[in-house]
Amino acid sequence: MTNIAIIGAGLSGLTAAKILNDYANITIFEKSRGVSGRMSTRLSEPYSFDHGAQxxxxxxxxxxxxxxxxxxxxxxxxxxxxxxxxxxxxxxxxxxxxxxxxxxxxxxxMNSIAKELAKDLSVCLNVCVKKIKKKNDRWQLKDDQDKPLGEYDWVISTIPPEQALKVLPESIPFIKKISDFKMxxxxxxxxxxxxxxxxxxxxxxxxxxxxxxxxxxxxxxxxxxxxxxxxxxxxxxxxxxxxxxxxxxxxxxxxxxxxxxxxxxxxxxxxxxxxxxxxxIEKRRGETHYLDINQNIAVCGDWFIQGRVEAAFISGFEMANSLLNLLNLGEKGDK
Ligand SMILES: Cc1cc2nc3c(=O)[nH]c(=O)nc-3n(C[C@H](O)[C@H](O)[C@H](O)COP(=O)(O)OP(=O)(O)OC[C@H]3O[C@@H](n4cnc5c(N)ncnc54)[C@H](O)[C@@H]3O)c2cc1C
Known part of the structure; x- marks a missing residue:
């Protein structure tokens, strides 16, 4: 059984999780108290505001x-x-x-969409992933209190590039490319x-x-x-x-x-x-995600394409399908 940790419960992370969930054990870590990321809704009774995506x-x-x-x-x-x-x-x-x-x-x-997507997924809220480290071919995750969050075969980061640079190790091949993105x-x-x-x-x-x-x-x-x-x-x-x-x-x-x-x-x-x-982030052309089959790590998010809801979906969707193809994870429902 492949164990995959996804960092971030915005649309890109949830899209990827939905696609991969039938083939692998997925655990999502989200630092906020709810899912949605930049598609969140702020309740301030009696008012409510979609304060991110409109x-x-x-x-x-x-x-x-x-x-x-x-x-x-x-x-x-x-x-x-x-x-x-x-x-x-x-x-x-x-x-x-x-x-x-x-x-x-x-x-x-606006947050109803992420709430619906997260319904059948394993999401750990209020958990900020601080660092990930490779040990014996598996990824070890730690939170911001240095508490271990388990060991995984794969890690998928869906957080903005500036935040990803703090969490991901410098040894991964595309780390330099991530630093070119500025939100x-x-x-x-x-x-x-x-x-x-x-x-x-x-x-x-x-x-x-x-x-x-x-x-x-x-x-x-x-x-x-x-x-x-x-x-x-x-x-x-x-x-x-x-x-x-x-x-x-x-x-x-x-x-x-x-x-x-x-x-x-x-x-x-x-x-x-x-x-x-x-x-x-400005619209750009090029790769929709990064994925490294040697180190078992992938990165996605709207920022590969444009600061738009559909861009977050496309990035998560394409990354998850690339991973399914590469890993040949078997038939739906095998897990
Ligand atoms: C003000 C504003 C207005 C917008 N308006 C529109 C619009 O009108 N139309 C449109 O199409 N798009 C709009 N967008 C863009 C749209 O919201 C985003 O493109 C989309 O929501 C991004 O999804 P994502 O999953 O890529 O990233 P995010 O939604 O940012 O998800 C990343 C998640 O990772 C979590 N996270 C970060 N670091 C960690 C960590 N270390 N550990 C654990 N979790 C972590 C974050 O809390 C977040 O939930 C707007 C965005 C903003 C901010």
Whole structure:
């Protein structure tokens, strides 16, 4: 029986686990208290915010096939938002998403998708893998308290490149290539209101400001009625301000959003911010994952392709299928 440890329970890790789970013993380690990674939902009663990915599109047949059962189950639905673009505090474009290709979301939160995928998998939450080390041909994992997490035939890392460099040993062949990837940061401003705001949109791209995105989060299907706004800052601004005081950042981003939409948002009853240190990466071509059959280690994640939900799926999917082919792991259900 092949024992595989997967580091990270975001979409790429869960996709890989789903594919490999019929052929091997899979254990997933996730440092957060829940699965989903950058597709998470933050609950701040009575409000809820998809503070990472906002929606996703489906271009490949493989991804379409993967999500179809969740569409039937009502776990994934299209978000028919009234979409606008802002420039100089003016709306320059309007579109109803219902009239274009589907913009999908998880229901009732973006994290519903990862929760569904993780249902039959072995996921160890609140476990941060600090180091992995080879001993007698097997990988030994340790957590951030130096506690052993077991021995495995294979390790699959699905965490952002900067974090992977800290966990993986320097001896693996593709370690230098990983250091070429640089992710950018992003802040998510979360605002909850006691009343409905008279806005003409549900989702907006903002040009020429330090904020890049505003959405009425509760306009997504299956959300509660509590009015909530989610704002993203640009990657460049976030990189420049990542270490700044959060109260100060809330004020700056809230005031800028108020200016863009011409509505005073200081009335928000709930105001919070989350900084994503490794949020996004430019689109690139090339390999979708790394895999080394001599050292029994593989690496995947959206960052091989682009900071997009579908990219995370493709990377995890292709890595897992390469591994199945290489290992010739036998018939489904053999384990
Ligand atoms: C603010 C923001 C907005 C976005 N908006 C969109 C959008 O609108 N549309 C879209 O398509 N995409 C969007 N994305 C991108 C999308 O969320 C990602 O592409 C996708 O979720 C990445 O999945 P992943 O599995 O590759 O990585 P992740 O989701 O980052 O998963 C990695 C997991 O590893 C865990 N981890 C890290 N280190 C360790 C460790 N040492 N031990 C154990 N666990 C560890 C992390 O906690 C995390 O759960 C957005 C992302 C952000 C941050």
């Amino acid at each position: 929606y996703f599109k489906v271009r490949s047949e493989e991804f379409k096939e993967f999500i179809t059962p969740m569409i039937f189950e009502g776990i994934i639905k299209p978000w028919d938002a009234r979409f606008v673009e802002f420039k100089n505090s003016k709306i320059t474009q309007r579109q109803k998403w219902a009239q274009s290709e589907p913009h999908y979301v998880g229901v009732p939160g 950018k940061s992003c802040f998510s401003l979360m605002l909850g209101f006691e009343k409905i705001l008279p806005l003409e949109f549900d989702a907006a791209v903002v040009h020429g400001e330090d904020i890049s995105w505003i959405s009425v989060d509760n306009s997504k299907p299956g959300r509660n009625e509590k009015y909530s706004l989610l704002v993203h800052s640009t990657n460049q601004w976030s990189d420049e301000h990542f270490e700044d005081n959060h109260e100060h950042l809330i004020e700056l981003l809230r005031n800028q959003t108020s200016k863009v939409i011409n509505y005073d948002l200081s009335i928000a009853k709930h105001q919070a911010i989350h900084g994503w240190r490794f949020a996004n």
